[in-house]
Amino acid sequence: MAGPLTAACYSPRVADPVEILTSALIPAARFCHGWPTRAGGVSTEGRASLNVGGRWGDDPANVAENRRRVAIAAGFDAAQLVVTRHVHGIGIQVVGDPFAEPAEFDGLVCDRPGVTVAAFAADCLPVLLADPERGVCAAVHAGWRGTVAGAVTEALAAMVQRFGSLAADVRVAIGPSIGPCCFEVGPEVAEAFSRALPDTPGVVVAGPRKEHVDLRAATRALVERAGVQPEHVDDRPPCTRCDSARFFSYRRDGLAGGVHMGFIGLRA
Numbered sequence: 001m002a003g004p005l006t007a008a009c010y011s012p013r014v015a016d017p018v019e020i021l022t023s024a025l026i027p028a029a030r031f032c033h034g035w036p037t038r039a040g041g042v043s044t045e046g047r048a049s050l051n052v053g054g055r056w057g058d059d060p061a062n063v064a065e066n067r068r069r070v071a072i073a074a075g076f077d078a079a080q081l082v083v084t085r086h087v088h089g090i091g092i093q094v095v096g097d098p099f100a101e102p103a104e105f106d107g108l109v110c111d112r113p114g115v116t117v118a119a120f121a122a123d124c125l126p127v128l129l130a131d132p133e134r135g136v137c138a139a140v141h142a143g144w145r146g147t148v149a150g151a152v153t154e155a156l157a158a159m160v161q162r163f164g165s166l167a168a169d170v171r172v173a174i175g176p177s178i179g180p181c182c183f184e185v186g187p188e189v190a191e192a193f194s195r196a197l198p199d200t201p202g203v204v205v206a207g208p209r210k211e212h213v214d215l216r217a218a219t220r221a222l223v224e225r226a227g228v229q230p231e232h233v234d235d236r237p238p239c240t241r242c243d244s245a246r247f248f249s250y251r252r253d254g255l256a257g258g259v260h261m262g263f264i265g266l267r268a
């Protein structure tokens with residue numbers, strides 16, 4: 001078990017620098033990756049300040065500027081950032097493959113140096129996968145529906161089938177997301193996880209009012225079942241709902257809040 005994620009601040013010349021969390025499991029020399037916090041952007045009010053999501057009503061100019069700041073801070077080419085619209089499914093797209101509109105996927109897989117893929121999330125899991133041996137990576141959005149349906153293992157399968165990755169080589173790092181502390185669920189959600197992972201303790205846990213689900217533990221169990229080594233899973237990110245100073249949270253703020261992203265790309 002790796003983590004917690006380490007933080008680095010960039011752009012020290014400005015008062016409110018962009019802050020990007022990274023996982024020590026993903027080799028920095030090979031991949032540019034990370035999860036920005038909400039610091040260092042230009043959006044205001046509930047979206048203050050580094051909102052990178054364009055679907056909840058922020059000024060598109062703010063979103064573009066925020067993404068540009070992330071690219072500068074992280075060191076990737078903003079013009080080569082590939083994103084997609086998420087639909088809480090398990091559709092995975094390999095960058096460069098033909099696809100039919102609308103471009104709606106929950107994961108992007110890429111082996112092109114210099115190209116960065118991203119997944120958006122505000123409580124959902126922004127999961128990054130990296131295979132240093134084959135030089136292929138993926139960004140996946142997984143809420144509870146995507147998690148239980150296997151969005152992350154679908155991305156892993158695409159890496160294996162298309163690029164010859166071995167699951168044992170793949171690193172899986174989960175970014176800031178709602179933790180088991182805050183993810184209270186109704187009985188139908190708890191039941192879905194109990195059914196999908198009947199022998200995995202810690203996925204559905206008792207809470208003060210209702211049951212809680214640990215989406216990180218579920219993700220770990222699913223990827224380990226698919227062949228990922230336990231020590232290659234980073235599953236201790238901060239909870240987005242607990243820390244309003246650093247993170248947006250859909251459960252806490254609704255559509256008036258902002259959206260984060262996890263990004264990853266092979267270095268050019």
Ligand SMILES: [Zn+2]
Nearest residue numbers: 181182239242
């Ligand atoms: Zn929490």
